[in-house]
Amino acid sequence: MRIFERIFGFLTSTRVGITVMVMLALLSLLGATIPQGGSREAYIDAYGRFWGGVISGLGLTDVFRADYFTLLLVLLCIMVFACALKRLPRRIELASGRSFIFDEERLARMPRAGEIAVDLEQDEAVLHVLDVCRRRHYRTFRKREGHKEGIFASKAGYSRYGSFILHLSFIFLLAGGVASTRLGSRHLREIRLGESFALTGLGPDSTVVRVEDFTVETDEMGRLSDYICEVTLEAGDRILSRHTIRPNHPLDYRGIEVYLVSYAEDTERPEAFALSVYDSLGNVVAPHIFAAVDVRNYIEELQGAVQATLGVLPGVRFFPDSGGIQSYMVQRDVLPPDEVEGPYQFVVMYGVPGVLVTLEVVREPLQGLIIAGLALLTAGTFLSLYLSHRRIWFMVTEHSRGTSRVVLGGGASRNPDGFAEEFEAVRRTLDELA
Amino acid sequence: MNWLDLRLAQSTTVIYFAVAVILGIDALLRRVRLRLAWLTILGFGAGVHAAALVARGVALGEVPFTDLFEYTLFMSFAIVLAYLLFFRGRFPTVGALAVVVVAFLLLGSASFLFYSDPSGAMMPALRSHWLYIHVSLAALGETFFAVGFVSSLLYLAKRRAAPEVLESLDRLTYKAVSMGFPLFTAGAMVAGAIWAKQAWGAYWSWDPKEVLSLVVWLVYAIYLHARLVRGLRGTLVAVISILGFALTIFTIFGTMIFGGLHSYG
Numbered sequence: 001m002r003i004f005e006r007i008f009g010f011l012t013s014t015r016v017g018i019t020v021m022v023m024l025a026l027l028s029l030l031g032a033t034i035p036q037g038g039s040r041e042a043y044i045d046a047y048g049r050f051w052g053g054v055i056s057g058l059g060l061t062d063v064f065r066a067d068y069f070t071l072l073l074v075l076l077c078i079m080v081f082a083c084a085l086k087r088l089p090r091r092i093e094l095a096s097g098r099s100f101i102f103d104e105e106r107l108a109r110m111p112r113a114g115e116i117a118v119d120l121e122q123d124e125a126v127l128h129v130l131d132v133c134r135r136r137h138y139r140t141f142r143k144r145e146g147h148k149e150g151i152f153a154s155k156a157g158y159s160r161y162g163s164f165i166l167h168l169s170f171i172f173l174l175a176g177g178v179a180s181t182r183l184g185s186r187h188l189r190e191i192r193l194g195e196s197f198a199l200t201g202l203g204p205d206s207t208v209v210r211v212e213d214f215t216v217e218t219d220e221m222g223r224l225s226d227y228i229c230e231v232t233l234e235a236g237d238r239i240l241s242r243h244t245i246r247p248n249h250p251l252d253y254r255g256i257e258v259y260l261v262s263y264a265e266d267t268e269r270p271e272a273f274a275l276s277v278y279d280s281l282g283n284v285v286a287p288h289i290f291a292a293v294d295v296r297n298y299i300e301e302l303q304g305a306v307q308a309t310l311g312v313l314p315g316v317r318f319f320p321d322s323g324g325i326q327s328y329m330v331q332r333d334v335l336p337p338d339e340v341e342g343p344y345q346f347v348v349m350y351g352v353p354g355v356l357v358t359l360e361v362v363r364e365p366l367q368g369l370i371i372a373g374l375a376l377l378t379a380g381t382f383l384s385l386y387l388s389h390r391r392i393w394f395m396v397t398e399h400s401r402g403t404s405r406v407v408l409g410g411g412a413s414r415n416p417d418g419f420a421e422e423f424e425a426v427r428r429t430l431d432e433l434a
Numbered sequence: 435m436n437w438l439d440l441r442l443a444q445s446t447t448v449i450y451f452a453v454a455v456i457l458g459i460d461a462l463l464r465r466v467r468l469r470l471a472w473l474t475i476l477g478f479g480a481g482v483h484a485a486a487l488v489a490r491g492v493a494l495g496e497v498p499f500t501d502l503f504e505y506t507l508f509m510s511f512a513i514v515l516a517y518l519l520f521f522r523g524r525f526p527t528v529g530a531l532a533v534v535v536v537a538f539l540l541l542g543s544a545s546f547l548f549y550s551d552p553s554g555a556m557m558p559a560l561r562s563h564w565l566y567i568h569v570s571l572a573a574l575g576e577t578f579f580a581v582g583f584v585s586s587l588l589y590l591a592k593r594r595a596a597p598e599v600l601e602s603l604d605r606l607t608y609k610a611v612s613m614g615f616p617l618f619t620a621g622a623m624v625a626g627a628i629w630a631k632q633a634w635g636a637y638w639s640w641d642p643k644e645v646l647s648l649v650v651w652l653v654y655a656i657y658l659h660a661r662l663v664r665g666l667r668g669t670l671v672a673v674i675s676i677l678g679f680a681l682t683i684f685t686i687f688g689t690m691i692f693g694g695l696h697s698y699g
Contacts, residue, residue, distance in 0.1 A: 014663045018656055025652040032645035064640040223555035247558040248632045259635040362635045370637055374624045381616040
């Protein structure tokens with residue numbers, strides 16, 4: 001039994017708790033300031049042989065994924081939980097307990113204390129006190145002991161739970177974080193317009209996400225303002241739904257989230273071309289034809305586009321290579337004449353690049369734990385630091401026939417100045433009304 | 435581009451410098467007229483500062499919370515405003531001097547070192563109502579940390595003063611930290627995490643700015659535990675408060691060194 005007490009004592013020690021927090025703060029500081037995930041050689045290059053060796057040797061190259069960091073986090077959460085449990089009975093007692101004080105000396109020793117003589121019978125004086133307290137939103141309780149009437153007034157007692165809620169939030173956040181890391185997944189997908197990818201393994205069925213369209217929006221000054229991706233969710237031939245994804249607006253489908261991460265020009269798969277057409281003597285016939293083509297069959301489609309414009313099949317001065325679109329223009333002057341076919345020839349002047357969209361597919365089960373943790377963290381912090389549990393005790397005795405004596409004292413968990421003002425106001429009101 | 439925001443910000447920096455000089459003289463001579471003079475000029479400076487924020491917002495077409503320049507412009511304004519509205523009567527002249535110097539350094543660095551062209555494109559990821567919640571609450575929290583920093587500095591500087599003076603400075607630090615901590619928690623940590631999930635798909639990414647904010651949060655949590663649970667007062671907690679604000683400043687400007695997801699601001 002003693003061993004459990006000692007373990008509990010260790011876990012609830014403020015000194016140990018502060019030490020763990022200091023260690024976590026120091027390690028986090030190191031993790032934030034030292035680039036993470038490099039090789040030993042990279043650290044030696046950056047920091048020299050000695051410090052590079054120290055950083056690698058101490059495992060500071062991947063602090064946030066290191067076992068010792070996780071261990072400290074888990075230890076902190078256990079300690080926080082143990083502390084919260086240890087203090088909970090006292091919190092409940094303070095928040096909802098009803099205590100009555102019939103001892104004048106105890107009342108006088110309180111942070112705020114006072115005494116008033118009122119020209120009222122004892123019962124009337126009690127009702128008067130209760131009324132004044134209720135008007136100030138205090139919960140009131142009364143009890144009689146002999147000839148003394150005791151009143152206990154309490155306001156914002158629930159603020160006592162603030163630190164418990166705050167500590168509890170860590171458990172939710174840790175559990176949510178562990179669930180997300182261990183059970184969740186995230187994948188980056190680079191995808192072209194018209195293509196799709198399956199949510200197989202992530203979703204409950206054979207649903208696929210197809211990228212239908214992508215638009216870059218600009219404001220009236222021509223500045224990039226947003227980028228938007230239209231996608232459909234499909235199962236077989238059936239379109240389940242259509243969605244618009246853009247930054248801050250992911251697609252959420254049965255716990256699978258699809259985020260629009262970025263986009264890039266896809267020069268290897270142009271989606272349109274600008275052409276110039278020449279006759280066999282090199283004279284310009286059509287300076288500029290715009291041809292939107294299926295990128296997979298672009299030579300034939302380009303020829304078709306020119307034929308539709310001029311009525312004849314053109315030759316091809318076109319050598320796609322790994323250099324991308326810009327290389328077509330370079331090839332124009334070095335093209336052997338015998339490769340030219342037909343009465344006309346065209347030269348690709350410019351290729352309109354296609355779009356390569358990067359999507360991130362995320363599955364994070366039990367996110368509710370994290371959301372609950374964040375809500376509790378906010379509520380706990382505000383409750384414990386912004387609200388004050390105010391308590392006032394009154395003892396009403398009959399002084400002489402038709403007059404009573406009210407002795408009062410009280411204190412607050414926070415903001416003693418604010419409580420002092422309120423206490424004085426209560427005392428003054430009692431005095432004036434009496 | 436009319437540079438009005440920059441001109442107003444730089445003018446405010448000069449005004450704060452002038453106030454700091456008058457405050458320095460007042461701290462030595464202790465004249466009532468000087469106090470009236472610097473308070474008036476400081477109030478005028480705050481007005482020009484507000485105009486700089488408005489001009490920036492108009493030029494940007496958005497609430498000016500989108501980059502380092504705007505953040506420090508707003509935070510330095512909040513520090514001066516918090517002093518004028520809530521803490522004016524609580525600080526001695528030297529405290530006012532420290533407040534003005536902090537605001538001057540922040541605003542000076544913003545307007546002379548980190549100015550950014552408001553006509554540039556704003557990242558689409560920043561177009562979210564979480565921007566206002568996240569940035570404003572975090573900056574207000576850090577504003578109170580700045581006040582706590584000043585009162586802690588004064589505490590250390592006046593260690594031989596009367597116990598009542600020291601106690602009032604210690605209480606002031608606690609009050610500032612206990613007001614700033616929930617705001618920082620809600621703004622930097624909670625709203626930041628929710629927005630990060632919406633924008634980047636993860637509540638927490640161990641990004642340098644996230645981690646440094648966590649460190650700041652931990653340091654102030656240590657301060658509150660030391661004071662509330664252990665009942666510590668005085669030098670040690672004052673040092674923790676100073677360390678907390680030093681780390682806050684490091685966090686604000688750290689993105690320039692460490693980059694990461696917050697590299698735009």
